[in-house]
Amino acid sequence: MVRSTAQIATTCLGILLGLSLGCTHDTYQQRADIIKDHVEAFYSHLKANHVEAAVRENEQIEAMAAQMGETVRKRAQLQGSTQVEREFALMKTANEAAAQNWLALGQYFSIKKQYAQARATYQRVVDTYTNPTDRSYREQAQRALKDLDILSPPTTKSLP
Numbered sequence: 001m002v003r004s005t006a007q008i009a010t011t012c013l014g015i016l017l018g019l020s021l022g023c024t025h026d027t028y029q030q031r032a033d034i035i036k037d038h039v040e041a042f043y044s045h046l047k048a049n050h051v052e053a054a055v056r057e058n059e060q061i062e063a064m065a066a067q068m069g070e071t072v073r074k075r076a077q078l079q080g081s082t083q084v085e086r087e088f089a090l091m092k093t094a095n096e097a098a099a100q101n102w103l104a105l106g107q108y109f110s111i112k113k114q115y116a117q118a119r120a121t122y123q124r125v126v127d128t129y130t131n132p133t134d135r136s137y138r139e140q141a142q143r144a145l146k147d148l149d150i151l152s153p154p155t156t157k158s159l160p
Contacts, residue, residue: 028086031068035061035094042101046108058101065094092133099129099137106144115152119145 038057045054068091075084102125109118125141 028090031064031090032093035064035090035097038064039097039101043104046105051105051108054101054105058098058105061094061098061101065091065098068094095129095134096137099125099134102128103137103140103144106141110144110148110151113152115148119148122148 038061042054042057042061045051045057068087072084072088072091075081075087102121106118106121106125109115109121122141122144126138126145129137129141
């Protein structure tokens with residue numbers, strides 16, 4: 001049986017329309033899965049000592065959180081909207097995952113005795129995660145910075 005181009009196009013369009021309708025309902029879950037994939041990739045890269053790749057994965061999570069934050073701000077006038085609430089929850093999840101990953105990266109550097117990189121990573125958490133809801137991550141990073149001072153005191157130049 002030979003099908004015409006129009007029949008094939010109509011069939012494909014119907015399939016795509018059906019998929020898109022199904023996908024719009026699962027957008028939240030798809031993005032949650034993407035965040036999960038980035039987190040898993042982050043830890044896989046760290047385990048393989050591919051720090052640059054791990055950093056890129058975490059930057060992707062931060063970018064997703066920023067994008068979702070922008071969506072939440074734009075839709076804020078629709079207060080009570082389930083979509084906005086879900087978007088906010090997903091943004092918060094991405095933000096928390098990224099902060100936790102930075103802390104893990106700082107620990108990684110500390111274990112590897114790469115104290116300068118550990119300090120820079122912890123300082124990044126202190127400088128980047130400034131919202132009141134991020135307080136626990138900032139505090140963890142600040143404690144880690146103090147612990148690094150025990151492991152490897154910062155070098156200070158003495159005056160003559």
